[in-house]
Amino acid sequence: MSHDSRIVTVASSAILDQRLSLEGIKVPECFGLVGLPNAGKSTIFNALTAAGARVEAYPFCTIEPHRGIAAVPDSRLDVLHALFPEKKKVPATIEVVDIAGLVEGASEGEGLGNQFLAEIRGVDAILHIVRCFPDPEIPHPTGDIDPRRDIEIVETELLLKDLETLERRKARIEKIAKTGDKAAREELTLIERLIEGIGKGIPIRKMGLKSEELELLKDLKPLTAKPVLYVANTGDEGRNEYTEAVARIAQGEGAGYVxxxxxxxxxxxxxxxTEEERGAYLAEWGLGESALSRLVRAAYELLDLVTFYTIEGPEVRAWTVPRGTVAPDAGAEIHTDFRDRFVLAEVVNWRELVDAGSDKALREAGKWRRVGHDYEVQDGDVIHFICA
Ligand SMILES: Nc1nc2c(ncn2[C@@H]2O[C@H](COP(=O)(O)OP(=O)(O)OP(=O)(O)O)[C@@H](O)[C@H]2O)c(=O)[nH]1
Ligand SMILES: [Mg+2]
Structure with missing residues (x-):
C-alpha cells in the first residue's frame, strides 16, 4: 500500500462545528474577560468575535451571546495558505467569554457575585481588562481612574474567593489526613501553604507551584492560579499615563500586557x-497590525502552546497543543481516533515547505521526516498523520 492511501483525511471544518458537543474532541482554549464594570470588556469581546467572524472560510459559531470564538492571527498560516490557494484557510481559535463586571464584595455575593466567579473558574486564562480611558460620560465604579487600585480590587475578590474555596477544602481534607492517609496529608500541606500565601495577598500563579502540585489543584480550580494577561483599554488617542501604569504593574509581576x-x-x-478592508481602516488610523491581533496572539502565548499545521484534504489548517505534546496526542486533536490508530507521522518545518514551493517538490527532495510515537511536536511543524 502506498503511504498516500493511508493518510487519513484531516477532519473537515464540519468537525469544528461539532467540537463543542462531541465527547473527547477538545474545545478551543477558553479566555475570560475580567474587570470592573465599564472597563470595556463587552467592547473588546465584540471586537474579538466580530473580527473572528470576518476571517475567510472561518467556521464561526456563537455559543451564547456572551461566549464567542476568535480566530488566532498567524502570519505563518497565511504564507502556507498562499501555496495552496485552492484550499480553505482555517486558523486556530480561542473561545472568549464576556464576564459581567466584578465589583468589590463579589466574593461575598455583591453584584452578580458568585455567578460570575463561577464563570471565571471555567476558563483557562484571564484577560484582565483595565480601564485606561478617562471619559466623564462613562461612570467609573469608584469615581476615578486608577489602574493600580482597579487591578487590586479585582485581584482581591479573586483571592478572597480562593481563600473560601481552600478553607472549605481544608476542613474536609483535615479529617481524612487524620486517618493517616498519605495523599490527604500531602494535599493538606499544600493547601495550608496556599492559604498562608493568599493571606499575604499573593496570587497562586506567583507561588511557583510545581506541576504535580498544580495537578492536585485540578478539581479545585483556584481563580488566582490561572495565567493573566493585562489588557490596558485606552481611548482613541492611544497610550497615556494610565496605560503606562498598567505597563509598570505587568512588568513588576513579570506578566504580559497589551x-x-x-x-x-x-x-x-x-x-x-473583509480582512483587507479591516487592514485599510487600521492603516487610516495609523494602526499597523491591529492591537486586537496582538491581544489574541499574546493570550495564546500565555498558555505555552505550540502551533502545528496540516495541509490535508480541503484545508490548510493551524492546530495547537501544549509544548511537549507527542505526535499521537497531537493527532487526537484532529480526531480522537488518531491516537489509537497512529502509525507514524511525516513532519517538516513550515519554512522548509515554503522554501520548496510545494508539497510535491518537498516529497521529491525527500525532505519529509518520518517520526514515531515519541516525537514531540515542535512549533511550526507541518504534519501528515499516517494512521492504520
Ligand atoms: N470614551 C471611550 N469609551 C469607551 C472606550 N471603550 C469602551 N467605552 C465605552 O464604555 C462603556 C462601557 O463599555 P463596556 O464594554 O460595556 O464595559 P464592560 O466592561 O463590558 O462593562 P460591564 O459589562 O458593565 O461590566 C460603553 O459605553 C463603551 O462604549 C474607549 O476606549 N473610550
Ligand atoms: Mg459588559
Whole structure:
C-alpha cells in the first residue's frame, strides 16, 4: 500500500462545528474577560468575535451571546495558505467569554457575585481588562481612574474567593489526613501553604507551584492560579499615563500586557466586511497590525502552546497543543481516533515547505521526516498523520 492511501483525511471544518458537543474532541482554549464594570470588556469581546467572524472560510459559531470564538492571527498560516490557494484557510481559535463586571464584595455575593466567579473558574486564562480611558460620560465604579487600585480590587475578590474555596477544602481534607492517609496529608500541606500565601495577598500563579502540585489543584480550580494577561483599554488617542501604569504593574509581576484602543478597534472590526478592508481602516488610523491581533496572539502565548499545521484534504489548517505534546496526542486533536490508530507521522518545518514551493517538490527532495510515537511536536511543524 502506498503511504498516500493511508493518510487519513484531516477532519473537515464540519468537525469544528461539532467540537463543542462531541465527547473527547477538545474545545478551543477558553479566555475570560475580567474587570470592573465599564472597563470595556463587552467592547473588546465584540471586537474579538466580530473580527473572528470576518476571517475567510472561518467556521464561526456563537455559543451564547456572551461566549464567542476568535480566530488566532498567524502570519505563518497565511504564507502556507498562499501555496495552496485552492484550499480553505482555517486558523486556530480561542473561545472568549464576556464576564459581567466584578465589583468589590463579589466574593461575598455583591453584584452578580458568585455567578460570575463561577464563570471565571471555567476558563483557562484571564484577560484582565483595565480601564485606561478617562471619559466623564462613562461612570467609573469608584469615581476615578486608577489602574493600580482597579487591578487590586479585582485581584482581591479573586483571592478572597480562593481563600473560601481552600478553607472549605481544608476542613474536609483535615479529617481524612487524620486517618493517616498519605495523599490527604500531602494535599493538606499544600493547601495550608496556599492559604498562608493568599493571606499575604499573593496570587497562586506567583507561588511557583510545581506541576504535580498544580495537578492536585485540578478539581479545585483556584481563580488566582490561572495565567493573566493585562489588557490596558485606552481611548482613541492611544497610550497615556494610565496605560503606562498598567505597563509598570505587568512588568513588576513579570506578566504580559497589551494596550488596545478597544472601542476604536471594535468599530473597525464591526464596520469592515473583509480582512483587507479591516487592514485599510487600521492603516487610516495609523494602526499597523491591529492591537486586537496582538491581544489574541499574546493570550495564546500565555498558555505555552505550540502551533502545528496540516495541509490535508480541503484545508490548510493551524492546530495547537501544549509544548511537549507527542505526535499521537497531537493527532487526537484532529480526531480522537488518531491516537489509537497512529502509525507514524511525516513532519517538516513550515519554512522548509515554503522554501520548496510545494508539497510535491518537498516529497521529491525527500525532505519529509518520518517520526514515531515519541516525537514531540515542535512549533511550526507541518504534519501528515499516517494512521492504520
Ligand atoms: N470614551 C471611550 N469609551 C469607551 C472606550 N471603550 C469602551 N467605552 C465605552 O464604555 C462603556 C462601557 O463599555 P463596556 O464594554 O460595556 O464595559 P464592560 O466592561 O463590558 O462593562 P460591564 O459589562 O458593565 O461590566 C460603553 O459605553 C463603551 O462604549 C474607549 O476606549 N473610550
Ligand atoms: Mg459588559
Amino acid at each position: 494596550v488596545i484602543r478597544g472601542r476604536l478597534e471594535a468599530e473597525i472590526a464591526e464596520a469592515a466586511e
